[in-house]
Amino acid sequence: MAKPIFVLNGPNLNLLGTREPEIYGKDTLDDIKAKCEAKAKALGLAIDFRQSNHEGELVAWIQEARTGASGLIVNAGAFTHTSIAMLDALLACQVPSVEVHLSNIFTREPFRHHSYISKAVKGVICGFGAAGYELAIEALAGLIKNKRPS
Numbered sequence: 001m002a003k004p005i006f007v008l009n010g011p012n013l014n015l016l017g018t019r020e021p022e023i024y025g026k027d028t029l030d031d032i033k034a035k036c037e038a039k040a041k042a043l044g045l046a047i048d049f050r051q052s053n054h055e056g057e058l059v060a061w062i063q064e065a066r067t068g069a070s071g072l073i074v075n076a077g078a079f080t081h082t083s084i085a086m087l088d089a090l091l092a093c094q095v096p097s098v099e100v101h102l103s104n105i106f107t108r109e110p111f112r113h114h115s116y117i118s119k120a121v122k123g124v125i126c127g128f129g130a131a132g133y134e135l136a137i138e139a140l141a142g143l144i145k146n147k148r149p150s
């Protein structure tokens with residue numbers, strides 16, 4: 001099987017389910033992980049699903065993806081709006097990547113409208129709740145397939 005898709009989740013996403021459910025939905029992070037695993041399996045792919053509240057750990061995982069992953073899905077949480085370090089790691093990463101947000105960041109506070117990491121990803125999915133992760137896996141499946149030798 002090909003290298004897994006890394007699904008990296010940033011700060012406070014471990015609290016999903018109880019954290020502002022009117023904004024982020026009722027799914028826990030484990031629920032989202034199960035949905036991602038099912039979607040990946042249906043597409044013949046594997047995922048490696050992780051969460052950290054620490055910027056440096058997320059940067060290290062993006063670096064690991066350079067050789068260890070076939071694709072990358074990143075919900076950087078609040079680091080989306082602050083982290084040049086994550087941007088630089090993604091720019092160096094070279095594997096196809098998708099930025100995901102559960103909420104529509106553009107309908108929220110102005111400080112959430114800017115993402116540092118968007119510059120380094122293939123595309124952005126936001127506002128579809130947990131389904132956004134599954135959409136990102138579908139998008140990456142197409143990109144990864146196109147890169148495989150036929």
Ligand code: DQA
Nearest residue numbers: 075076077078101102103112
């Ligand atoms: C988020 C949006 C961010 O603005 C916020 O800081 C998060 C979650 C989302 O998934 O909607 O933690 O990335």
